[in-house]
Amino acid sequence: MISNSGGGxxxxxxxxxxxxxxxxxxxxxxxxxxxxxxxxxxxEYVKRHGEGNWxxxxxxxxxxxxxxxxxxxxxxxxxxxLKKGAFSPEEERLIVELHAKLGNKWARMAAQLPGRTDNxxxxxxxxxxxxxxxxxxxxxxxxxxxxxxxxxxxxxVLSHSSSSMFSPFLSSPQQTxxxxxxxxxxxxxxxxxxxxNPISSHANSSxxxxxxxxxxxxxxxxxxxxMPLSPVSPFQSSMSSLYNHSLTPSQLLSQSPVxxxxxxxxxxxxxxxxxxxxxxxxxxxxxxxNLKLPASPSPLQQTTSxxxxxxGDDYMISQSTTANTYVVAQPxxxxxxxxxxxxxxxxxTLSRNENSKEENCVVQFGNAQAEDNSMAASNKGKHVLDGxxxxxxxxxxxxxxxxxxxxxxxxxxxxxAAQAHAxxxxxxxxxxxxxxxxxxxxSLLDWHHGYGDVSIGQxxxxxxxxxxxxxxxPFSAPAATTTAATAATATATATxxxxxxxxxxxxxxxxxYTMPSIC
DNA sequence: AAACCGCTCAACCGCATAGAG
DNA sequence: TCTCTATGCGGTTGAGCGGTT
Numbered sequence: 001m002i003s004n005s006g007g008g009x010x011x012x013x014x015x016x017x018x019x020x021x022x023x024x025x026x027x028x029x030x031x032x033x034x035x036x037x038x039x040x041x042x043x044e045y046v047k048r049h050g051e052g053n054w055x056x057x058x059x060x061x062x063x064x065x066x067x068x069x070x071x072x073x074x075x076x077x078x079x080x081x082l083k084k085g086a087f088s089p090e091e092e093r094l095i096v097e098l099h100a101k102l103g104n105k106w107a108r109m110a111a112q113l114p115g116r117t118d119n120x121x122x123x124x125x126x127x128x129x130x131x132x133x134x135x136x137x138x139x140x141x142x143x144x145x146x147x148x149x150x151x152x153x154x155x156x157v158l159s160h161s162s163s164s165m166f167s168p169f170l171s172s173p174q175q176t177x178x179x180x181x182x183x184x185x186x187x188x189x190x191x192x193x194x195x196x197n198p199i200s201s202h203a204n205s206s207x208x209x210x211x212x213x214x215x216x217x218x219x220x221x222x223x224x225x226x227m228p229l230s231p232v233s234p235f236q237s238s239m240s241s242l243y244n245h246s247l248t249p250s251q252l253l254s255q256s257p258v259x260x261x262x263x264x265x266x267x268x269x270x271x272x273x274x275x276x277x278x279x280x281x282x283x284x285x286x287x288x289x290n291l292k293l294p295a296s297p298s299p300l301q302q303t304t305s306x307x308x309x310x311x312g313d314d315y316m317i318s319q320s321t322t323a324n325t326y327v328v329a330q331p332x333x334x335x336x337x338x339x340x341x342x343x344x345x346x347x348x349t350l351s352r353n354e355n356s357k358e359e360n361c362v363v364q365f366g367n368a369q370a371e372d373n374s375m376a377a378s379n380k381g382k383h384v385l386d387g388x389x390x391x392x393x394x395x396x397x398x399x400x401x402x403x404x405x406x407x408x409x410x411x412x413x414x415x416x417a418a419q420a421h422a423x424x425x426x427x428x429x430x431x432x433x434x435x436x437x438x439x440x441x442x443s444l445l446d447w448h449h450g451y452g453d454v455s456i457g458q459x460x461x462x463x464x465x466x467x468x469x470x471x472x473x474p475f476s477a478p479a480a481t482t483t484a485a486t487a488a489t490a491t492a493t494a495t496x497x498x499x500x501x502x503x504x505x506x507x508x509x510x511x512x513y514t515m516p517s518i519c
Numbered sequence: 520a521a522a523c524c525g526c527t528c529a530a531c532c533g534c535a536t537a538g539a540g
Numbered sequence: 541t542c543t544c545t546a547t548g549c550g551g552t553t554g555a556g557c558g559g560t561t
Contacts, residue, residue, distance in 0.1 A: 033529070033555090055546070071547070072530070107549060118549075123528055126551095130526085 030064040034073050038063060042070055043078050051079075076117045083115030087124055095121055096128075100140050 030038075045061040051074065054067030063070065076082075087095065091113055098109040106118035106125075113121065132139055 031531070053546080067546075068532090068548095069530075075548095076529075104550065119529075122550075127527070 028064050029058070029066045029069075031069070034065075034077070038065065039073070039078055042073060046074060046078070072119075076119050081115050082117070087116075087120075091116065092124075095124060096140060099125060 034042075041061050041063045042057065042065075045057050045063070049056075049060070054071045054074075057063050057067060057070045058065060065073070094113060095109060098112055102108050104122075104125075106122040109121050110116055110118040129139060
């Protein structure tokens with residue numbers, strides 16, 4: 001949009017003179033690229049008068065630029081200590097991390113990158129998004145994803161940053177009450193595709209692995225849950241959305257009786273779209289809907305690294321022959337197949353270790369690696385499958401938390417526990433944000449605390465405890481009714497945990513931060 | 520050599536917010 | 541409390557450049 005008033009684009013320096021005449025339409029203000037002469041004038045002005053009061057630049061310096069333009073020019077190009085040139089690897093890493101934490105808060109990101117401007121960062125990021133989207137790579141390296149999630153979990157529930165990645169829907173006027181913030185969710189783990197809104201072109205959307213997706217959740221109808229749509233990226237979604245749909249508590253409760261129990265859920269999944277690569281697609285799990293495997297009908301228990309009918313990057317969901325245990329399996333790339341047995345053995349060992357739940361919880365994060373490392377590992381075929389565990393039926397479950405049961409409560413507890421040691425890092429900011437919370441969120445919180453089945457404290461205290469899934473809990477309800485694999489697994493976990501101690505969760509089997517590190 | 524294509528980056532636009540009067 | 545103004549922020553645009561066909 002570099003266009004001067006004459007409609008021309010980026011012009012050379014002589015455009016200045018050319019612009020003079022046409023500027024009349026804009027009160028003599030020039031648009032388009034800055035000339036060196038203009039830069040000099042602006043620099044001189046700032047030297048004399050300092051920054052700010054940009055509108056007076058035109059008056060006092062004779063520069064035919066609006067204040068906005070002057071400020072932008074100064075901030076992005078003329079101010080001292082600006083770094084020019086390509087981002088260093090360290091800066092790139094930082095940007096990725098910051099974006100995972102902050103979302104599209106370019107100015108805040110720029111504040112963390114001395115000498116860099118928000119515009120630069122924004123451009124870099126958009127380029128990166130394009131590039132990685134095209135390449136079918138996840139937007140975030142595995143390590144960053146994990147860290148970002150960790151940080152999200154560390155944030156107190158009440159402190160949803162107004163500038164956080166999820167804030168848009170918190171404050172969205174379109175939002176119905178109560179809307180669930182992903183960070184409130186216990187189930188913000190698994191990404192799926194939507195059957196209600198199959199947008200094939202989204203298949204390669206790297207947004208789908210974006211933990212900072214700016215979700216918007218709308219109630220669709222009585223039966224199901226809409227695919228979250230975002231004005232930022234309509235492709236963004238995650239399983240978390242399914243737990244953050246806009247339903248009233250009563251709706252939740254009415255639908256809560258975990259329809260993935262063997263009764264109402266027939267045990268078949270149908271992902272309308274294959275989950276390809278490391279991307280997952282939002283899924284609308286309408287209660288009662290059948291979910292079937294898109295790529296391979298084979299149940300996972302028949303699927304080993306060697307026998308898997310899935311292609312290297314296909315994620316699979318299958319049902320256990322024993323319990324209604326639904327498992328989302330990580331794609332087992334052929335590169336990894338040679339290691340699978342070892343990993344399975346290791347996972348099996350882990351699964352037997354009933355006392356190591358807490359420690360195993362950390363395993364997944366311990367596997368977080370820098371992008372380069374992940375790439376290296378991936379290239380070497382040493383793809384880390386976090387916590388592959390095996391249930392009693394020989395079903396391999398790819399578990400993000402190792403053998404720790406991924407009940408919603410546990411995840412919630414994880415979050416709370418993480419918060420507990422997270423420190424009060426952003427306390428001030430968070431307090432400000434709390435003050436800015438809108439009624440919607442407050443309503444949500446009221447509701448949230450009104451349902452006492454699972455309070456934060458309980459959940460926190462429940463870490464490591466053998467907490468069954470409370471099917472009447474509003475927290476279990478969305479999971480059960482909206483997410484096939486996760487909910488079913490959670491249900492199965494709850495229903496079989498006492499009879500099958502080795503059955504471990506597969507709840508987080510498809511989460512963005514446990515995706516193959518192919519970055 | 521020319522056409523095409525994709526990428527980068529500078530700049531603009533609209534909206535939101537803060538502060539002053 | 542309201543209005544106006546200045547500033548900040550994020551999204552978008554499009555020229556220019558380099559690579560490819």
